[in-house]
Amino acid sequence: MEHRVVGDFRVTLVRSGVYYWDGGVLFGVVPKSLWSRFVEADELNRIPLGFNSYVIETGDRTVVLETGGGYKMDARAYERMRLPCPPPSLPEALEQSGFDPESIDVVINSHLHWDHCGWNTERGPGGVRPCFPNATYYARRSEWEYAHTRHPRDAVSYIDDNYDPLVESGKMILLEDDGEVLPGIRLDRAPGHNRDMMVLRAESKGATFCFLADLLPTAAHVTPTWVTAFDLYPLESIENKQKWLDQAAKGHWLMGFSHDSTQAFGRVEKRDGKWIMNPA
Secondary structure, X not given: OEEEEEOOEEEEEEEEEEEEEEHHHHHOOOOHHHHOOOOOOOOOOXXXXXXXXXXXXXXXXXXXXOOOOOOOOOHXXXXXXXXOOOOOOHHHHHHHOOOOXXXXXXXXXXXXXXXXXXXXXXXXOOEEEEOOOOOEEEEEHHHHHHHOOOOOOOHHHOOHHHOHHHHHHOOEEEEOOOEEEEOOEEEEEOOOOOOOOEXXXXXXXXXXXXXXXXXOOOHHHHOOOOOOOOOOOHHHHHHHHHHHHHHHHHHOOEEEOOOOOOOOEEEEEEEOOEEEXXXX
């Protein structure tokens, strides 16, 4: 468990397991001879990725950002990802880090792909129930609507039990626009990875924690043109990465990563025309 202080806020990384995915997919058109300098692949060309969640304590609210992969796939999927079946549980990881799942006030999903909202809910004999029974969940309405189109390109990324029961029960608020969900915690649409993914900024006393979700899955993706093959709109990914990284460098923001399996936090700088992510 690693944490950092951001003004009056405290931000903690809680990782609910490490899974393996094809390195070529994570780095798109970037040659392996380049990306392998930053991460080692196994015999099947898979690289380790974290199911990373961040807990933001504001003083009067406890926020969980992203809920990892969940337990709603078949055994073959977990075998492909080198994950045990059942996989590590986010509620258990939170408890081990000192956070009671029943004390969580807010859950934020940057987007609704299975690996970012899987532990929103869990299935049981009584049906689907929220993993955080006292929390209000937030996602973007347009992302939720798109999830139900079942486009062949990314239909496999969406599992309705991760969000529909929450929407139906009123526990998930679907956001129409950019803005604050709590004082100091703001969500903004940043298309590229998909159409309606959001980035988060948590600001307190002049300090900022920023989470770019899958625009910046690992610290190695700091180069704006290093985008994943998953990205539906790669040119927009590059444009938005440049925009947000420029602000992060100027503001000396603390950065989090959606899937880095080793580095919890970083600070970005631009030196001699190149972007560099320094551990923080």
